[in-house]
Amino acid sequence: MSVRAPELDRGEWIAGGPHLLRELRPRAVLLDFFTFGCINCMNNLPMLIRLQARYGDTLQVIGVHSGKFAHEKDAEAIRAAVARLGISYPVLNDPEGALVDQYAVKAWPTMVLVNAEGYIAATFRGEAQGVAIDLALRKLGLLPRECAAESPALPGPLRFPEAVLVRCEQTFIANSGGGDVREYNAAGQLVRRFTPFRTPAALALSEGMLYIADRAGGSVCRIDLRTEERTVLFEQLRSPSALLVEEKTITIAEAGAHTVTVYDKETLQPLQTFGNRFEALRDGAGEAAQLAQPMGLTRCDDGTLWFVDAESSALRSIENGHVQTAVGEGLFIWGDSDSDPILLQHPQGIACGRIGDGCGGGRLFIADTYNGKLKVYDPQSGRMMTLMADLNEPAGLCKQGCSLYIAESGAHRVIRYDLSAMSFETYIA
Structure with missing residues (x-):
């Protein structure tokens, strides 16, 4: 019928x-x-x-x-x-x-x-x-037609940047809407572009190598910044949206698979996966846990790995092989509250303050994306505080000393928030 x-x-x-x-x-x-x-x-x-x-x-x-x-x-x-x-x-x-x-x-x-x-x-x-x-x-009787090739994107202002990485005098930005990753010098001048990417979403830097997660492309590659030689490390991933590259491991959050996987940096073999690929909010060890679109990763000085689950509006940690939820109630519970209970709305970025770096040591800085806010969470006391409001879809974060760099995706810019002065300025647009 x-x-x-x-x-x-x-x-x-x-x-x-x-x-x-x-x-x-x-x-x-x-x-x-x-x-x-x-x-x-x-x-x-x-x-x-x-x-x-x-x-x-x-x-x-x-x-x-x-x-x-x-x-x-x-x-x-x-x-x-x-x-x-x-x-x-x-x-x-x-x-x-x-x-x-x-x-x-x-x-x-x-x-x-x-x-x-x-x-x-x-x-x-x-x-x-x-x-x-x-x-x-x-x-239904429809027949396809031949299509003209798409024109390559031209360089221009930032367009929906999703990640920022600052090291010394270098700044790297995942310019997701432009399909490229851009490098700037200390004066904010564009030095070079790495192309093509479909949706570059996460960046990491280790030993002169720039790691890039292409969410729509389902891949993670490594670029030697000296020679610009590019090596594809992982393919056929399901929306890789966060990266953490350390001395011996590469950790990738696959938002589409609802997993966080730790790989051996040399062999690229998986060491441990967190999440059983079903979208939900459930704590547990390894694949007994359930995640919901993880989109940010950071490790604090005590060794704890923290991430944000966008679809469950949650802040979660991995310690001793076990996933635990600090903030979050479920897939359909969200809001904007710093207490009783703490509620977020689709957070996408996170960065941990280093002990002794001058500002916010041991605190977690969170891009509360759909609330348009920058928040800070103290894992010791369990307290949350709003640092900045009226942002337009903040996404990736990077912390260097008292400077917190925010990829404000909806405003097509990266801003620098001064934690000591509690003020901000446009950094790159």
Whole structure:
């Protein structure tokens, strides 16, 4: 029995609208129910953009954004995300979930194919559905067309930077929206660019080697800064979003796999994995634990490894092979509170203060991304404090002495926060 697709008459058009299904005939319509903070949704976007380009006027892809977090329901935040993610097709904001209910969507991402007569032809859930969707489109009689090659991105101002790394007179920035990693000198002048990357998301520096995690590319590479020789260390990762390179190990947080894995630095063999690949908030040893989109890593002087889980809005630690939650209540509990209980909203960055470096030794600095705040947490007392508000999606952090560098992704800049003076300035934009 065929089911007529509910009309797109709810919510607010963010880009490219308004559209009604009946007005799009005889085109087929592919509805992508997504939210911009969902890593699996992000992974689907290149496939959807390719489908729109391949099938041209015979197919219309439409994004239906149904936010989970409060920040994801804000129209301006969605507009910024559409630009950051390179979405070229129309997007409809469904903040109350009216269309989600009408289409019986139960998970992100879900794609619904509507045929030229306005009836639901197929439903696809999760990632890696490109082949199945392509077959369904051909079954409807749609034929792909040849597509022109994309023009390479040109250098310009920063665009949605996600990570910053400062060492002595060198500054490295993962310019995610521009698909490159940039090196600046002490005067803030651009020295060189490393390309191409799809979405460079994390950086690490060790023994003259720059390590780069390409989230959308699913890889981690190493660049010799002297010779610029590039070596791919890991491939086919699921959205690597955080890196920690130490004397003998490389630790990678795979946001799409909901895991943190420690590798031997020489052999690149896995030594231990934390998380069983199911998205949830559960403490435990090794793979008995459950994580939820880890997107930041740091190690404190006492040896404890700390990370933030974006989807569970949690601050967690790994010590003696055991994952433990310091802040966080679950996948659907979040907020903005520094006490009773402490609540975060989709944090993405973390840095630990070093004992004796002048400011904040032993404290954890947190980019509370969807609350737009910089916060500091004391593991000894369990106290949280807000240092800075009104930021536009702060992401990666780097601490050097009394300077805290923040990749303010939504503002397309890196700022330097002076912990001694409690003031900030634009560092690189």
